[in-house]
Amino acid sequence: MYRRTFTQLAAAAVALAAGAGMSLAQDTIRMGAAAPQTGPLAGGATVTHWPAVRLWVHQTNEAGGLQVGDRRMTIELVEYDDQTNPQQAIQAAQRLATQDQVDFMVAPYSTGMNLAAAPIFAQLGYPMITGTAVTDQQPALAQQFPNMFFVLGRTSVMAEDTAHVLVGMRDRGEIGNRVALVNVADAFGIEMAGISRGVLEENGFEIVYESSYPLGTQDLAPVIDGAKAATPDAFIAWSYPGDTFALTDQAIVQNFAPHVFFTAVATAFPGYAARFGDQIEGVMGMGGVNADDAAFQAFAEAHMEFAGQAPDYWASAATYATLEILGQAIEATGSIDRATVLAYLQDRSHEYETILGPVNFNENNDNERYWTVGQWQDGVFRGIAARGRDGAVAAELFDGWN
Structure with missing residues (x-):
């Protein structure tokens, strides 16, 4: 049912930390991701979701990790296949939180999977920044789930x-x-x-x-x-x-x-x-x-070099941007405490620099600048x-x- 993947660079960092007698909690941020690797939406996730997520982890680790207070922290990525099944998406989130004890989770792929997983993300206290959900329910969802943020737009x-x-x-x-x-x-x-x-x-x-x-x-x-x-x-x-x-x-x-x-x-x-x-x-x-934007062209080149395939011309960059936003919130707070990072994201005065350009969230947790x-x-x-x-x-x- 499940498949766990750890990035090679993060695994190396874990080994070095263990050899130095350090605690993993001091040196790595555990990031969980569940999205289709099988089922009807696997093809879309293979193009839009997984390469963008893995590229951000790779680039972050190549740069030495995130600056969290006075520490540099690399990313350890734990992956599960939700099989394009809402119940599996919920179970994967529960497992990531309770068994894998990840610090943060990547939002699922597709509108339906995000809607299905939103209650469990909220219940478990994880920020949920989605780059693949398009819905007019955003105002109601933002009120019901203040931990949920939207980058891609409204229906x-x-x-x-x-x-x-x-x-x-x-x-x-x-x-x-x-x-x-x-x-x-x-x-x-x-x-x-x-x-x-x-x-x-x-x-x-x-x-x-x-x-x-x-x-x-x-x-x-x-x-x-x-x-x-x-x-x-x-x-x-x-x-x-x-x-x-x-x-x-x-x-x-x-x-x-x-x-x-x-x-x-x-x-x-x-x-x-x-x-x-x-x-x-x-x-x-x-x-x-x-x-023709230079930032998108640089992203596309890096995507091709890392994943062996070009990004799509829409939500690949949005998915990548959600992790840029999360990373910037972690660095700004100097903390991997989820409540602290969530409070920062909920502060409407903050703006994030992303591959899409500037992103900020309004009262509906909705970025109003999108294609x-x-x-x-x-x-x-x-x-x-x-x-x-x-x-x-x-x-x-x-x-x-x-």
Whole structure:
């Protein structure tokens, strides 16, 4: 069920500490992480979550660790596979806290897993800074779980900005009002589709086709068949990695090519471009980055060198940023006491310098500066809409599968 991994550098530090007769508590910070390594979301976590987490640990240890008061403390990483199963995510958090006695925990991967694990993180007193949860429940969650912080954005903002991109294209005479709207039937997809439907209709769009499908579904031919038959101007799918690839596969097979083709999570993955090549020029999706930003380019280079793969163009950097934030809070307090670090994070006056740029949290524990919509242009997934971030480029029409 479980797999434990200790970074090589941290293990070396442990051995040195033991040889010097020092206590591990004096020299290492034990960090726990549970996320999919198997199950439907393992592919996404393998791209977005695990490499970013391990890279931050590696770079932190290479730099000598975190400066905690008058000590340098390296990171020891303990990993578990939550199997894309909410109950396993909860059990893994409990085990990390009670058996492994980790000092801090990395937030899980995906909206659903974060929502499932939030009560146990709160009960155990661990700060929970998530870079992969997108939900409009953030105000309620922040009130219920004051230890929970959000970096990636809110559902309604993603839906609003997607609609605004369509409004701009319609105003330029590039598309009409007909939209096909589909979603994966989990917490993320259901919420995104519901809000998206309302925002689109408020802006005068007609939903001509609507469908949902279970998480893990690979045969999505009926969904694309139904959408194509409705002859939409735009196709919007609030999808997860497996279905993002499957929907695109079926759209190519059936030559379904509306002027807007939007799939959600994994559209920003380098593997998406590797799979479909030049055919995805003009495809839209969630997220994006300022691909010309020097900080992101340095992160991408380090990611490639360390993990042997490029980061995605959205939540990889957000996941990395959550650990930058936690590390800065630990150093600022000079403490690994969770209550002390949490109190620092809850102080709204603090701002954190991250790979994303400056991050600070409002009363909903929500960073209000993030990318919302991206598009593949000239082989790069570039941000075309954002809140509080610079570098967005203009949206382009999707001209069909080459």
